[in-house]
Amino acid sequence: xxxxxxxxxxxxxxxxxxxxxxxxxxxxxxxxxxxxxxxxxxxxxxxxxxxxxxxxxxxxxxxxxxxxxxxxxxxxxxxxxxxxxxxxxxxxx
Numbered sequence: 001x002x003x004x005x006x007x008x009x010x011x012x013x014x015x016x017x018x019x020x021x022x023x024x025x026x027x028x029x030x031x032x033x034x035x036x037x038x039x040x041x042x043x044x045x046x047x048x049x050x051x052x053x054x055x056x057x058x059x060x061x062x063x064x065x066x067x068x069x070x071x072x073x074x075x076x077x078x079x080x081x082x083x084x085x086x087x088x089x090x091x092x093x
Contacts, residue, residue: 027051028066035073037061044074044081 027047042059046069056067056074067074 026057028053028055028057030064030066031055031068035068035071036065036077038077038080041077041081044078046078 011026020021028051031053035059040060040062044056044058047053047055047057047066054069056069056078058067058074058077059067069075
């Protein structure tokens, strides 16, 4: 089964508070279990440090996917792929 045939991840924004708060980040609640071809990865970013489940948010031409941080292929992709800068906009669910 291809990665585009599986339900996309569910993402939300985490907001920290206070004058020195970090920008909002994305959290993952379900993880994609397949492997995304490196050539399909546009950007990759870690989830926000306050998320209950840590992972990578991987942007592809078909949308965003959440992947567990323990996936070796995802770790390698993270080290090789340009990082996406966190924004205040939330992703569609």
